[in-house]
Amino acid sequence: IAPASGATDAFVGCLAAAGVPPRLVQTPASPSYAALLLSSVRNLRYAAPGAPRPLAIVAAAEPAHAQATVRCGRRHGVRVRTRSGGHDYEGLSYASLDPRERFAVLDLAAFRDVRVDAARAEAWAGSGATLGEVYYAVGAASRALAFPAGICPTVGVGGHLSGGGFGTLMRRYGLAADNVLDAVLVDADGRLLNRTTMGEDLFWAIRGGGGESFGVVLSWKLRLVPVPPTVTVFTVRRSRNQSASDLITKWQVIAPALPRDLILRVVVQNQHARFEALFLGRCSRLLDHMGAHFPDLGVTRADCEEISWIRSAVYFAFYSSSKPLELLLDRSGETGRFVKAKSDYVQEPIPLHVWERTWSWLEKPEAGLLILDPYGGRMASISPSATPFPHRKGNLYNLQYYSYWVENGTAALGKRMGWVRGLYKEMEPYVSKNPRTGYVNYRDLDLGTNEVEGNVTSYAKGRIWGEKYFKGNFERLAAVKAVVDPDDFFRNEQSIPPLPAAN
Numbered sequence: 001i002a003p004a005s006g007a008t009d010a011f012v013g014c015l016a017a018a019g020v021p022p023r024l025v026q027t028p029a030s031p032s033y034a035a036l037l038l039s040s041v042r043n044l045r046y047a048a049p050g051a052p053r054p055l056a057i058v059a060a061a062e063p064a065h066a067q068a069t070v071r072c073g074r075r076h077g078v079r080v081r082t083r084s085g086g087h088d089y090e091g092l093s094y095a096s097l098d099p100r101e102r103f104a105v106l107d108l109a110a111f112r113d114v115r116v117d118a119a120r121a122e123a124w125a126g127s128g129a130t131l132g133e134v135y136y137a138v139g140a141a142s143r144a145l146a147f148p149a150g151i152c153p154t155v156g157v158g159g160h161l162s163g164g165g166f167g168t169l170m171r172r173y174g175l176a177a178d179n180v181l182d183a184v185l186v187d188a189d190g191r192l193l194n195r196t197t198m199g200e201d202l203f204w205a206i207r208g209g210g211g212e213s214f215g216v217v218l219s220w221k222l223r224l225v226p227v228p229p230t231v232t233v234f235t236v237r238r239s240r241n242q243s244a245s246d247l248i249t250k251w252q253v254i255a256p257a258l259p260r261d262l263i264l265r266v267v268v269q270n271q272h273a274r275f276e277a278l279f280l281g282r283c284s285r286l287l288d289h290m291g292a293h294f295p296d297l298g299v300t301r302a303d304c305e306e307i308s309w310i311r312s313a314v315y316f317a318f319y320s321s322s323k324p325l326e327l328l329l330d331r332s333g334e335t336g337r338f339v340k341a342k343s344d345y346v347q348e349p350i351p352l353h354v355w356e357r358t359w360s361w362l363e364k365p366e367a368g369l370l371i372l373d374p375y376g377g378r379m380a381s382i383s384p385s386a387t388p389f390p391h392r393k394g395n396l397y398n399l400q401y402y403s404y405w406v407e408n409g410t411a412a413l414g415k416r417m418g419w420v421r422g423l424y425k426e427m428e429p430y431v432s433k434n435p436r437t438g439y440v441n442y443r444d445l446d447l448g449t450n451e452v453e454g455n456v457t458s459y460a461k462g463r464i465w466g467e468k469y470f471k472g473n474f475e476r477l478a479a480v481k482a483v484v485d486p487d488d489f490f491r492n493e494q495s496i497p498p499l500p501a502a503n
Ligand code: FDA
Pocket: 042, 081, 082, 083, 084, 085, 086, 087, 088, 089, 091, 092, 093, 108, 127, 149, 150, 151, 152, 154, 155, 156, 157, 158, 159, 160, 162, 163, 164, 165, 166, 167, 210, 211, 212, 213, 215, 216, 217, 218, 441, 442, 492
């Protein structure tokens, strides 16, 4: 094994020879390396001093730069970690758990063009664009179109679409990945492929099979979806002593069965539950639905706000619809936080007494929050094998355990991580089983990490975490991997391993 400095020189020299301008390649010796590395780090747990650092960051500006990064990486034993928005909960786009791994970060922040063709209801979005940039461009082009994806506007298109992507339109239109029509990808040989040239198996795998495993997606062709010019939002807060546990217990069966034009999610924090809704229509009709399906929540006309869909994106991101739309373009967002999250799928309603008990968890000084996103509607009518994302019919909702903190040090880390893990353990009897499933975009290394045997990631070990995210689709993902990247170049702690020939 060549020392890191030798590998760096050879890799950087190869990039220069391939025409990548040196100003786009930062090594630890470069003055702007640290700033570029931290530019989209969303979890300080993986930016601590002493964490393994990339030997170079390539801020690609053209497809040829990404192709050269892959080719030079393979030639010189430097792995490539692709970073779009940097929101990976376990930092896999910029950090490695293996101190011996030699890797470069391929930063796609410059691939952020969003071109909307309103007449065709389509758009091309670069992987480095944020969801906020996509929403802004779509909203500017038409009041009648939207794109169904996540709530946080700084999330990157690249990682989000690679893992599925759900938000307030999912009950009507499914996942972001369900609405991808084409993609441009650099494969393990450095070739630039589109849907036709990559083939349907690889195109299936990149729409939900998780980032990193199959290549570098540079851009995505999106199907835009129709929305009415006026939608309605509301947020109602009910505290523990306003029978929040009773309401949450009822919500579990009501929300997944509501009309698909309506999503009612819940955030449970401190000693209250916040019920947040988006309805693709006007307030009067929304009140009819609430009266018919969930009168106990007591929603009134005074709770409603009638706005455009793009304003609803601002509303859910910033808890106010009157903030400037341009905030959607702010890529900085909340940095400077440590984060730990885990997720579950709930298939049977969790009993009232369990919700009653949960308040004591939420009272603790180190408490995080719970986010409950209801499925049903369109989510339940898509086949579990249509994309790698298998959590369709039969899942009432996704339950996310989320903690963030700003205090540095091991004491805070231990307490916060302990809270997330402890509550997750306590919920085990009440959530999906065999396997206990989770959402790949809520990356959780507690579910298991890859082991390399020989020079290839073990499929047998990978199944331990892989079937939790992908259920029966894991084997098909591994079969695609074996064809498109048999040498397992694109690899991280939870990348898809190649299916061994005997399987
Ligand atoms: P990042 O750049 O860190 O990439 C994530 C993974 O994908 C890494 O393994 C990376 O190597 C790989 N990757 C990135 N770009 C790639 C590319 N172009 N080609 C191939 N591989 C690539 N999810 C959700 O469904 N709904 C939601 O509402 C939210 N909300 C939310 C809020 C906040 C604050 C956070 C931190 C996260 C979410 N998420 C979410 C989860 C989010 O969808 C998930 O973290 C995405 O993978 C983030 O994508 P980024 O491009 O930002 O991450």
